[in-house]
Amino acid sequence: MFSGLISTIYSNIYFILIGRMHTAVQLGYYTNAVKLNEVVSDSIASAILRVTYPVLSSIQDNEERLKYGFKRIIKTTNFINFPFMVGLAAIAQPLILLIFGERWKPMVVYFQLLCFAGMLYPLNAINLNIFQVKGKSDLYLKLNIVKRVILTILITVAVYLDFGILGLIGVCVIDSYIGFLITSFFSGKEVSYSLIEQIKDLLFFYIISIFMGVIVYLFGIYAPIGNFFTLIFQIIIGFVVYLGICMIAKVQEIYIIWELIAPILKRIKTKRFNDKDLNY
Template identity: 50%
Template sequence: MEPQPSLKKKTIGGLMWSFGDLIGNQGIQFLIQIILARLLLPEHFGLIGMILVFIALSNSLVDSGFTQALIRERHANQTDYSTVFYFNLFVSLLIYLILFMAAPAISRFFDEPQLVALVRVLSIGIVINAFAVIPKAMFAKEVNFKTQAKINLSSSILSGLFAVGLALAGYGVWSLVLRQLSMNAIQSLLFSLTKKWLPSLVFSMSSFKRLFGFGWKLLVSGLIDTFYTNVYFLIIGRQYSAAQLGYYTNASRFSEIVSQNLAATILRVTYPVLSSIQDEHERLKQSYKNITRLAAFLIFPVMVGMAAIGEPLVLLVFGEKWLPMVPYFQLLSIAGMLYPILALDLSILQVKGRSDLYLYLEIINKLSLTILLFLAVWLELGVIGLIGAAILNTYLEFFVNSHVSKREVAYPATEKLGDLLPIYLISFGMGAVVWLIGQQVEGNLLFQMVLQVTAGIFIYIAVCRIANIGELRTVYGLISSVLAQKNKR
């Protein structure tokens, strides 16, 4: 059994480098996205948005749930890794062939002739990504996010500079396509060279059946989740203009910088750590509870704050031509608040080996979303209505996920609601004050935003201190631990 100090040290170290990856990698990508948004048109981003659902689904198929199965496997060996590698590579080549042949049909569906070439070139990245799956899984098992952070940062910088150069040269939408492809290629190359892993000439059916037995349910769940995450691009691209989809695409990516990326950072650190204590029920529950509260403490105020400063933020960052994306960005920020909590609920089912319940939840939650989306389209509520359906569904998911996950970890919705409600109310109260400050201040957008952010941080910390929110002390402790480790070097 691993001692508590070792587990804590491993978690803190992983969080430090994983958050560093988030700030560095996503910061660079965000900067590149801003530059490209100013150089390109909303229509260019809309064209890429039309393809996203197909690329995202394909990448989920390539992984096939094996990554999570390998991370959870305590004694994965070379035969296991080689088997998964060959299977992933075969599936990626097969999917590329299917997309290549389906490109004309996709183009006709959206009535965009350019999509034929765009689909055929962008989907090459699916094959490239297959080469990085095993090295990434190995680093995750080791809770080694320092190396991953360096690789992700390097690939973001190099591919971003390449894309900006192409945009300045007038390549339009192709600068976005080649940016993604170059990032895929650089990441796969660096992961492979750094890990120095090569597959053996072996494919074991017993390894495949064992890992796929756990992973296939995650695969189906992942496909369902990926489809519904990207279904908005499909509906908006079909029903509205490429420019409208461009506004939604950038609003979605902008809001996800915090919610999904921070959630992914927390999950990729905590999943292997929690997996190592999966049989220690009380310790697992307490760790799961602490992580859930900490995730809410960090993400709730940021998402509400982003919505509150939405207009000056979009105008300052993207410029006047992107003003129509403001309401989309604000609503998507609110929709993204609960995403990390929902992801943690599903993650704990993976830790406990209940991929069957994971799949069950995905089916139930997406069925409710289908009904809500159908109503939004039928009532002709527009893009705002589609986003409203997403917000309502996240709250329904919260209660459904909590009800099901309590079977494995005794943390029911009522207890979880009691833990999260104070942070939720404080965040919205802070957001309301920040928004009111913005309404009173006119003139310089940068001054307005700095004033709003400063006021928001001060209000949130002050109220949390008065309300005796324990996560404030936890964050102070994490910062002190990081600084102490740094000083020892």
Template identity: 45%
Template sequence: MQHVDSLKDKTMTGLFWSLADLMANHGIQFIIQIILARLLLPEHFGIIGMIIILIAISNSIVDSGFSQALIRDQNTSQEDYSTIFYFNLFIALVIYGILFISSNVISTFFGEPQLIKIIRVLSLVLIINSLGLIQRVMLIKSIDFKTITKTGIIAAIISGSITIVFALLGFGVWSLVINILSMQFIQTTLLWFFNKWLPKKTFNRQSFKKFFRFGYKLLLSGLIDTFYNNLFFVIIGKSYSVTQLGFYSNASKLRDNASLAILISVQRVTYPVLSSIREDQKWLKSGFRKIMKTTAFITFPITTGLIAVANPLFTLLLGEKWIPSVIYFQLLCVAGMLYPINAINLDILKVKGRSDLFLLIEIISKTILTILIVLSLWFELGIIGLIGAAVLSTYINLCINAYFSAREIAYTGKEQLMDLLPIYLISISMGIVVYMVGEVLPSNPYVELFCQVSIGVVIYISACKLARVQELNTVYRMIWALVMKIKSALNNTKSMVNRID
């Protein structure tokens, strides 16, 4: 019982700092993105969007699934860490060389000459990231998200400030390149500063084989997932104008700030925690179920609310020139609504060591998505049709993921559906009402947004109380615990200042 209480405390502390990272780090990046959207043109974001798939896939190869394998492992030695560190760095250097040489071909494919220099400079981020992978893994394993939060906030503020200066000086797309590079460089530097670890001069083949046996399947599934997550950037960049790609790119980033940011903040805490209790089937199922329902309670209303307030939100934050992004953003939010649920289902497979099933699911789900994409292109449904294919595949994936995870922890798809359905229906109903309120209000984005958000919050909380949704109390206790931690931190700071005086 003492172990369980200790694990709960550790989880709450980790969740506190993970959510703090979400609100602060992503909040800062969100503000910077808004400023850059007003300073730069859609085509600047479109140019970066053309090569984002290359960077994303390359990062997956550099990691090679070893991060997840290390986090899952309960008896990791310094030799293990050093072996994976050197492998990650070696792969990063190799891929950078390949991208450097291939930059001419890629530029010709998209018909954008300036991509040559951008690829050769931006690809340096792969080497920078590889240097910080082990440091981050060690902090995640110890659920030390306080340090990760500090590095993220500092890096976001400094890199964001540098980027805005370059944008004001007229550097255009290069200011976005500088943003990515400076952000990762500062984060990696700070991770090394706060986490005092240095690799040993050793490379153990047995260590490599041990983690590769689990990690290579995650690598393959990760490559498939990353490729398809960024495939639309390639299709839109090749088939449509760079401006249209810019509209889609910014809509995607704003969606990610909502659904994916929440997912990452919760998932990076829950995965190591669930891994630590994977042998206790009862606790594992109970913990998984609670995580699933609480995540849905937070994610569903946020995404539906964003869909409902998208028009005044874009007008107020980004300006009139970004209005064509609204419909893309709304459809992407429909898909993003289920991203956290799908990902948490897949986490169970990783926790149970079933990377083979993880890979199989990726192949099945992406085969379905490929068919849907081909159909949308065949019938010339345009960008809307492409995003519609992604939305449909997300709901199909939920059925597939729930089926396979249920086999591991005896939490059936029907049970999941019954747990999620009340929150889903309440969120959808709230979103419809909020959208209708916006239609009858005067066309003032400030008034419209304030009224819609206020009414949405009241409706959601009231409906959850009437439906006796337990997660309302769970989230309330979490918020109260976070408030107490903040209060305690402020009191400790005040005491330190008084002692100094």
């Protein structure tokens, strides 16, 4: 509870700092960028935590199964989350212009930076979840305090050196990566899944997500065909590039996701078939 209180305070400190040090217009850009980013990153993280906590808790006494389950969750989550967040950063301009209009164009760079911070948010949340599974709430709190101390130092440096609003948002990105390194190091000890192992397992998804994002972003720059059509083509290109590379590399997570989706599609197909029979 105390850890959650600390997180809530720090999640709102940016609004106070930006509101005091910058214009109301810049605060408005930042506020909408945060809200748009949270729709994705927070939704993914909260959905994953609701599902994974009871699963991991049920096997907490079996070290081998716990490590395998944790590793599979980490890889599958970021197989989806990395390209999603990088893709959002790549399509930020046409997306924001379509949703908010031309007046909100300066918000694009804020949103892009927040997307890169959000890449690791679900990963941090899953790693912290291990401490709850293992009953290490004291360690959960201590690590949260350490991370907030580091964030306070980074914010102080950014303010003192007058890096501006982009510098403050950049601190979010740095803090996200530092938080991953800290939580992964200690959670890895709890499940024998070290920080180095996690980085090795995630590096491939990270690299191809960035590669995909660059292609999608460049298409948006050099194909001025209107915001709507640019956005549609960017999404298609990103999906094809990322999924194509994963299929060539025979990434196992594709088949895991398909195993999860296939029964749902089958039920939908069966329901439609039954509905047609009833109509006849």
